[in-house]
Amino acid sequence: MEKFVIMGGRKLAGTIRVSGAKNAALPILAATLLTGTVSVLHEVPLLKDVRCMLELLQYLGAKVTVQGKTVTIDTSTATSQRVSEDLMRKMRASNLVLGPLLSRFHCAKVSYPGGCAIGSRPMDLHLKGFRQMGAEITEKYGYIMARVPGGLRGAEIHLDFPSVGATENIMMAAVLARGRTIIRNPAREPEIVDLQNYLNLAGAKIKGAGTDVIKIDGVEELKPVEHTIIPDRIEAGTHMVAAAVTRGDVTLTNVIPEHLEAVTAKLREAGVTVETGDDWIRVRGGGELRAVDIKTLPYPGFPTDMQAQMMVLAAVARGTSIISESIFENRFKHVDELRRMGADIKIEGRVAVVKGVSHLSGAYLEASDLRAGAALVIAGLAAEDVTVIENIEHIDRGYENLEHKYSALGARIIRVNGGERYFDKR
Numbered sequence: 001m002e003k004f005v006i007m008g009g010r011k012l013a014g015t016i017r018v019s020g021a022k023n024a025a026l027p028i029l030a031a032t033l034l035t036g037t038v039s040v041l042h043e044v045p046l047l048k049d050v051r052c053m054l055e056l057l058q059y060l061g062a063k064v065t066v067q068g069k070t071v072t073i074d075t076s077t078a079t080s081q082r083v084s085e086d087l088m089r090k091m092r093a094s095n096l097v098l099g100p101l102l103s104r105f106h107c108a109k110v111s112y113p114g115g116c117a118i119g120s121r122p123m124d125l126h127l128k129g130f131r132q133m134g135a136e137i138t139e140k141y142g143y144i145m146a147r148v149p150g151g152l153r154g155a156e157i158h159l160d161f162p163s164v165g166a167t168e169n170i171m172m173a174a175v176l177a178r179g180r181t182i183i184r185n186p187a188r189e190p191e192i193v194d195l196q197n198y199l200n201l202a203g204a205k206i207k208g209a210g211t212d213v214i215k216i217d218g219v220e221e222l223k224p225v226e227h228t229i230i231p232d233r234i235e236a237g238t239h240m241v242a243a244a245v246t247r248g249d250v251t252l253t254n255v256i257p258e259h260l261e262a263v264t265a266k267l268r269e270a271g272v273t274v275e276t277g278d279d280w281i282r283v284r285g286g287g288e289l290r291a292v293d294i295k296t297l298p299y300p301g302f303p304t305d306m307q308a309q310m311m312v313l314a315a316v317a318r319g320t321s322i323i324s325e326s327i328f329e330n331r332f333k334h335v336d337e338l339r340r341m342g343a344d345i346k347i348e349g350r351v352a353v354v355k356g357v358s359h360l361s362g363a364y365l366e367a368s369d370l371r372a373g374a375a376l377v378i379a380g381l382a383a384e385d386v387t388v389i390e391n392i393e394h395i396d397r398g399y400e401n402l403e404h405k406y407s408a409l410g411a412r413i414i415r416v417n418g419g420e421r422y423f424d425k426r
């Protein structure tokens with residue numbers, strides 16, 4: 001089992017290049033199935049979840065070539081419409097192949113992706129949309145079987161909640177459907193806009209991603225496409241908080257500052273200096289940090305994927321912060337670990353009351369999920385003494401070479417395999 005060992009208390013300083021967005025790459029990789037031809041994708045982050053999606057595409061018959069950050073996928077050879085349970089269970093986002101398979105092959109059988117550490121992750125909104133487009137869906141023995149003899153037809157779909165995955169899955173299903181599909185109350189995340197851009201380059205007719213209504217006019221077929229994945233706003237946000245809590249001075253490149261407005265606003269409110277340019281952000285955290293209240297919301301609100309990281313800042317800020325999690329029911333798993341470091345946090349339902357303390361102390365910690373794990377790394381960087389984080393495979397799901405990036409900024413962080421000798425040395 002690999003661990004991170006961090007000697008905290010060093011200011012991060014320097015420049016860091018942000019990778020391509022995991023949450024844009026995953027749906028676009030799933031969408032390559034729709035095209036039945038070649039897609040060349042640049043800036044693909046080669047992290048665990050992405051490798052898992054590439055494996056899934058290969059399992060379905062696609063040819064995949066990886067050269068640096070460029071991935072070429074030929075789905076003309078993909079003919080399978082069934083995904084095995086072990087592949088589906090490896091990663092929640094595997095459910096995104098259902099829309100493309102149904103649209104292209106008119107039938108699909110995938111295992112239910114199952115629960116997840118941060119709360120139940122149902123697919124009812126995805127399936128409701130497919131049903132409105134004419135699909136017959138049966139859920140049995142943990143599998144979802146969907147068929148639509150004659151192909152999907154356009155429909156007017158109102159999402160009860162702006163689910164990111166449901167919006168993406170329905171958008172993809174609609175690309176090869178007959179007629180027009182209208183999605184009302186869709187998710188407006190930048191990753192949805194990136195999916196639209198990729199699909200339109202391939203010949204799809206989609207308008208409105210990023211707004212309250214998405215309109216898709218079905219087309220007969222798609223063509224080869226080359227596309228560059230947008231930068232990862234959550235990775236960028238994580239580094240911004242890391243710079244702030246270590247009182248550092250970090251410049252991020254390959255970012256779209258507009259995608260980070262909610263995070264930037266909260267950091268400024270906390271007393272952090274944030275400067276932005278066209279494609280860079282500089283964060284300086286020298287002064288005293290002040291408490292901030294946060295409520296997670298769908299984009300453009302404050303992202304749930306940044307809640308855990310911001311709680312680390314709140315833990316060492318002056319005053320009391322109220323942090324409300326409104327997207328996922330079980331997303332406070334980092335709280336017990338932060339308490340081990342000396343944080344003063346109380347949970348009342350979906351609200352965390354965080355009373356700032358003067359400093360955090362190194363501790364032996366466990367990462368429970370991706371963003372909680374990232375938060376613990378940030379806490380370890382800011383804390384006094386040594387922090388050890390176990391179960392870092394969760395962090396590898398969403399961050400490329402995190403320890404190398406932070407080492408380049410002056411942090412002392414290493415990856416070790418097994419043994420507890422580093423901690424025992426204290």
Ligand code: UD1
Binds near residue numbers: 123163164165327329
């Ligand atoms: C995506 C992101 C994830 C992020 C989340 C919210 C990817 C690969 N993952 O996940 O990092 O945290 O958006 O910004 O892009 N829901 C239902 N029924 C459904 C679908 C969702 O009730 O059919 C609920 C979920 O239980 C959850 C909420 O809606 O409470 C948000 O889920 P959703 O927006 O779908 O998130 P994901 O697409 O799974």
